[in-house]
Amino acid sequence: QFKNRAEYMDALSGQILQRLRLRTQRETRGYKELIAAYGYLESQLEQSRKKISWLEYEKEKPKKDTENGSEVEDTALKAKLEELKVIQYELNDAIKKKAEYADKVCSQADALKKMEEDLGLSQTRCNELETLNKALQEKLTTAEEIVTVLSRTSEAIMGEHQSLQALYNSQQAKFKGMERDLAHLTQQVLEHKMKEAEDLNNETSVSKKLLQLTRLKELQESVGIGNKKVPPLKGGVGDMSGANEKLGATPSFVDDVVIYPATPFDSLEAHDVEVSALCFSPDGNYLATGGGDKMVKVWNVKQDLRTADLKCSLSGSGGGIMSVQFDQSSKTVLAASNDSMARIWTIGDLITRHTLAGHSGKVMTAKFMEDNNKVVTGSHDRTLKIWDLQRGTCIRTLFAGSSCNDVITGKYLGSTIISGHFDQRLRFWDERTYNASEIALEGKITSLDYLPERYLLLCCSRDNVLRLVDLRQNSVTTTFRADGFNVSLDWSRACFSQDGQYIAAGSHDGTVFVWEVATGKVRSKKEHSSVVVSCSWHPLGQLFASAERSKRVTLWSH
Secondary structure, rough: OOOOOHHHHHHHHHHHHHHHHHHHHHHHHHHHHHHHHHHHHHHHHHHHHHHHHHHHHHHHHHHHHHHHHOOOOOOOOOOOOHHHHHHHHHHHHHHHHHHHHHHHHHHHHHHHHHHHHHHHHHHHHHHHHHHHHHHHHHHHHHHHHHHHHHHHHHHHHHHHHHHHHHHHHHHHHHHHHHHHHHHHHHHHHHHHHHHHHHHHHHHHHHHHHHHHHHHHHHHHHHHHOOOOOOOOOOOEEEEEEEHHHHHHHOOOOOOOOOOOOOOOEEEOOOOOEEEEEEEEEEOOOEEEEEEEEEEEEEEEEEOOOEEEEEEEEEOOOOOOOEEEEEOOOOOOOEEEEEOEEEEEEEEOOOEEEEEEOOOOOOEEEEEEOOOOOOEEEEEOOOOEEEEEEOOEEEEEEEEEEOOOEEEOOOOOOOOOOEEEEEEEEEEEEEEEOOOOEEEOOOOOOOEEEEEHOOOEEEEEEEEEEEEEEEEEOOOOEEEEEEOOOOOOOOOOOOOOOOOOOOEEEEEEOEEEEEEEOOOEEEEEEEEOOOOEEEEEEEEOOOOOOEOOOEEEEEEEEE
């Protein structure tokens, strides 16, 4: 109800003064009555004294008259004496009351003095409050002035903020438009590059096929076999005659485009502990290896295909590396590891670009999909996961029901993803619907490789058998065995040569086995001292690499 603090303090001071005045009136009212009664008693006492003096005079007078011989009547004297006694009694009573009233007056005087002291203190406090009130009033005035200035400043800042907000909204709209334009241009560039790469791959494939056909024709003419059929192979690998017809197999010879790995010429101590994976880059310039030391190492492959030296080491994995793969540009490396994650590095700056975390078991395999913007991973947790690298998230989880040891995907398979599992089954996943079909084999599958020119899928399994599955028929067409060949690891990797003429795999005793696909003829050489985990041909076919668990990678020539 008060406009400001000054009005409140003025009202409070007035109330205090009024209460003090009322208390003074109430306390002094009794004193006034007491003082009046005391004055009246004083006057009565004075009259009594005068009367006593007169009576004493009258009392002495009869004695004088007796002495003078005068006689006074006894009756009148007695009456006077009685009256004197009454007056004396009244006098004593008046003196007693006077003493009582005097005590009361003293007590009331003390109380009045104390009240006057309290009144003085109250007055002093009131003065202090008035002084404080004035000081607070001045501060309030100053604060009101500051509030006024701040209000004006706030209004100015608010206006500036609104203008900046409008400018920000405008710039944000422009930025979003530029982002859309950039995304559109990026998509166009990617499509253009992909088309260029596809055209170049097609041109290279056609040239390679023409070269091979020319050489084959020249060789056939030189040996004079013409259109004769090669007799079917009988023996340990089974009857291959049917397979030869289906595969359009050529005679058994060592082609000079893809070498038969016969002679080891170099050995690299690649890792501090076992080597578990290796892979050549698509352009053939690099060899990537992964090991139990949680490192991916990239090696420069010299142009003479006779030497390799370390280019860089990619760190950051929390577990041993289980598989490695380059993207189509040969600038990015994808690795699966047994810390339940997969990671992607760029070898130019050694930066970890993506960490794909989401599996609950060790990741056995990871592969780039057709456009290199997606990755598929397979894990011991019995699932496959598809990852969108542009968003950095898992966009689909496929529940296989069995541990996945390897996957195959790529442009030659379209929207199909093929996975090999511990439960001896191949599963075929349609990326559009994520429905799966399957083929049952007779061994736990450890690796897969694909030869797109012949629609052949190579399956390595723990029953020590390599199988070729014709994807046009979805059936096993050929099996490969050999004495002493033993697949001892769940991640042992077998591979095709670039032209599909050979398949190679490593054994538990350090031996590398190579089969001719057309005839089933097998050759082997023991160069390693421990289990051979993985092997791979160079993209040009003139170099072969194999990795063993005891740190070493061996390079082979024909």
